[in-house]
Amino acid sequence: MNFPGIGLLKGFVVTARNFLGSYVEKDRLTTRQYPEERPKLPENSRSFPFLVFDGEDPEAGMRCVACKICEKECPPQCIYIIQDRDAAGKPLKRPRIFDIDISVCMSCQICVEVCPFESIRMDTDYELSSFDRFGSLVLDKSKLLKSNAYYHGIHPTEASETDARIEADRKKKEAAAAAKAEAARKATAEKAAKAAHPPEETK
Amino acid sequence: MNVTLDGETVVKLQPVFGYLHRNHEKIAEGNSWLAAVPYTDRLDYICPLTNNWAYTLAVETLAGLEVPERAEYIRIITAELTRLQNHVAFMGFILADMGAWGSALMYAFREREKILDLFEALTGARMMCNYMRFGGCRCDLPSGWLESAGQLVEGFPAFLDEMEALLTGNEILLARLQGVAPLTPERAINGGLSGPILRAAGVDYDIRKVDNYGLYSRFKFRVPRGRVGDCYDRFMIRVLEARESVEILKQALVGIPDGPVVNPKAKQRGFRPPAGEAYGRIEGPKGELGFYLISDGSDRPYRFRVRPPSLINLTLLEELCLGTKIADVMVILGSIDIVLGEVDR
């Protein structure tokens, strides 16, 4: 029944229902008063990368071994790593400098995927605005390092899966080491045994 | 765009674009195959997941990777959710162009936020999802995601009815949209249009039915077609398509099997597809989104070309706008539904 003006009236009914509804049903009002009410982000949400370290001391417990895979794979090339060298100049398995320029980073999380040592993860902190355009937007190693406990805080399931994987790798390595050690021990035992026998054959 | 007027009517119209050109294709040719995926999010930033799917589909046809069933289901669910939020956002934008002070826009965005929350829970970001990988998806659905998606899809027809009540019968909207810039099927085909605009003109061409990519053949859904092809048909086609997407989502959310989310044999880092070329295309919410890739066996694509639906649909803007009023130019541009990220790449 297209009585002229019916469409307009239906439109008015919809806006009236929304107007009154916003006073009655709370779920219609979608705006959050930001500084007072913080949004509850879903667990998977990501903002910028950070480095994970085990135990207490950040430097010692650092998982990153400066293999620079993430530096190569990062699409906008915003990671900068320099490998650490000890006094004698021999390269150590630790980065001396690990910078991420978060003004360039597009939080695409590819570095997390390609990192074989589960050392870089995505943070959920989004209040990073600063007055200084250059200095504070390049996070150096000290700002990036966060404890594994913090990581469990923000991504519980992902953190526990990562720990499980690390646990499994360590156990596999130990088993392999044990097997190797056991094989090496058997080899030395045979050598020793061979060393004991040959004197008779040469007589 | 430069519009030459004679009083109120448009005499000449020349769209000027290129301001959002970010050299997307050259960057992709400089980076590895995997590094190009996050850039596809930025193509049509209203529907990131369909862009990802188009790129990964092209790479999979290039490398001949097959995708596990669960991943296909997740891809269809996320793509149809993207189509829903794109069409809903379209309804809001076209009303805002006509000066409805944003009430329809706010209702549309209230629903779109719920869909974006689902994306954030799944992929980690609301719009820059970077979720699809070669041979499947990056991570599996978090617990409870399917239930909340089911609730959303359950409540969606009610929202669409509310929007239709506000818009479809509205006499002013009818006066502003009907009979404006009609498009004949031949002209649409010659213009190379694709997507809802083509179907509004009466051409029955939906790549989901034509190519049957993904597992679309498994779902029962209908493809609406208009008769007159004017702004009102273009508007109504998107409303009807949103309803069809809800049907697909209902079937997909029920039928999703368990299993791996990504093809275990597919290598993501240092991925070197065999030399050759491939053209993968999907039915994006705005039209046929295609990726034409040439690989020379190295870990970088030799040639990376995007076929953007918005740019090609935009070429017909001048012809549609000649002879109409200024107020109509806004509505016609709105009814074509372009995103400049995709037009300029």
Added chain:
Amino acid sequence: MELLERAPVELKNAFLRVLGSLGVPEGMLAILSAVLIIGTVIGVFLGLFALMSVMERKILARVQNRYGPNRAGPFGLFQPVADGIKMLTKEDLVPRAADKVVHFLAPVVMMVPALLVLAILPYGRDMVPVELESGILFFFAVGAGTEVAIFMAGWASNNKYSVLGAMRAIAQMISYEIPLVISAVTAAMIAGSLSPSVIVAAQGGFAAGFLPHWFVTTPWGFTAALLFYIGALAESNRSPFDLPEGESELVAGHLTEYSGFKYATFFMAEYIGMFAICGMFVTLFLGGWQAPLPFLTVVPSWIWFFGKVCFVAFTMVWVRATLPRLRVDHLLAFAWKFLLPMSFAAFLSAACWHYAGRGPAAWFLSLVVVGIPYLVLGLSFTSRFSVSRRTYLFSE
């Protein structure tokens, strides 16, 4: 409650008596009382303007499921203060090639009719600032000044958008003025005089105990009220007819080259004009300061008047939140092809209602006389684009 009813008038007289006793000459007292009335009327309407600029944004927000300004002061009530300060501190740009004198005069000429028109509205039982015998005619005569102001604003800014906007605005106002005037004249005809207080008096009394005699309750009154309302929307360049400031097309219409306090004056003039025409709508069709129900007459009359004005203003915001903008040719076609014949029909049906004795039988007669043209015109107008005709094919 009688005291409250007469409060404003008694207050003024008491104040004047005090001054009189202080030896102020008689003549001066008369001027002073006029100044007092003018001061209160303008003060009230400026207060309403400030309140309305916040409430409009809050109502629009609530319709769109958000809160609206609530940071400046409790519930955002200090927002007009913040807007005022912003407007004052903003730099007042005048384009180099603009016509300086006319550019400066436009807001002034725009403000004059908006304020003058407040003089004849009956705010309370016998609280009319200026008791004019042809008040309605005064209202439309002065209202015509806004067109001159809009033209001056459009022309002086020497910018093609503003000239286009001004031309559109004038075409719109002229073509909507005629249905507006005819629907107002319908009410005046039934009341028998052009003076607003007589019209409000004619709407007094209650039929069958509780039904008020307002003109809006009669079929011809309802149509005339609707036409007047649509005309009012067009006169004050609001919502479906806000073509002159069609943001998406012309930047801001005739207000493009204005900034700072001149823009605020235009903004103020538009709102006060809107309130004035809401007041006229209430006077003509909603029974001015008459109470809706017999036992409610205890509430002072001027509260009824301002209550109704605020309600009508609320509906204007409601319309603004819902409807998209009309295109220029639709706007003019709608005015000449639909509103004009409908206003004649309403005029005719009012006459039928009067001569058929104003009883229930007359009620139905006038309903028929107004209903048929509405259906005929409406269907012919919307027959070009009916929703049901548009069928869509679906393929599997």
Added chain:
Amino acid sequence: MICESLKTCFDDPGKFLGEWFVLLPALVLLLAAAAAVVLRNLIHATLCLTLSFIALGILFIALGAEFVGFVQLLVYVGAVAMLIVFAILLTRPERLAKSDTALSGLGPAGGALAGFVTLGVLLGFLFTSPIAKKSLPGPASAPVAEIGHALMGDYKAALIVVGVLLTAALVGAAVLAMEDKNS
């Protein structure tokens, strides 16, 4: 004289205003009309013309003929001024700044001469003929209802003739505009 009239202002403002008030709009009327003729910029001239219409309207109201004053305001300021403005805008928007009718030469002298001649005739008539001798009738505040009855009563025929005339003019204008469009 000035202080004496100021005194009346305090005693009985109504009378004081009554006297001076009439002269003010008349003065504004004359000035605006003169400006409308003299100004070179067409738009300024039109605006001054509108000002003179307003002043005329106020003059009518000041003399007590409210109805005629308001009608004058409504018709002239609302419609006629807009008509002139639209005519200017639509016909010659480009060469608008300077009106090309040079005011030099015989123009002003001729104009002034014609003005004075008519002024002389009017004054002569005012002082000599018997009609003007009668005292100026007080402001006749004819109530609107009376005007309505008169219009509908004695002057019915005149009203209808004017109506027909106007519609004929409107139809003519529409036809002219129509033809102009398809040529």
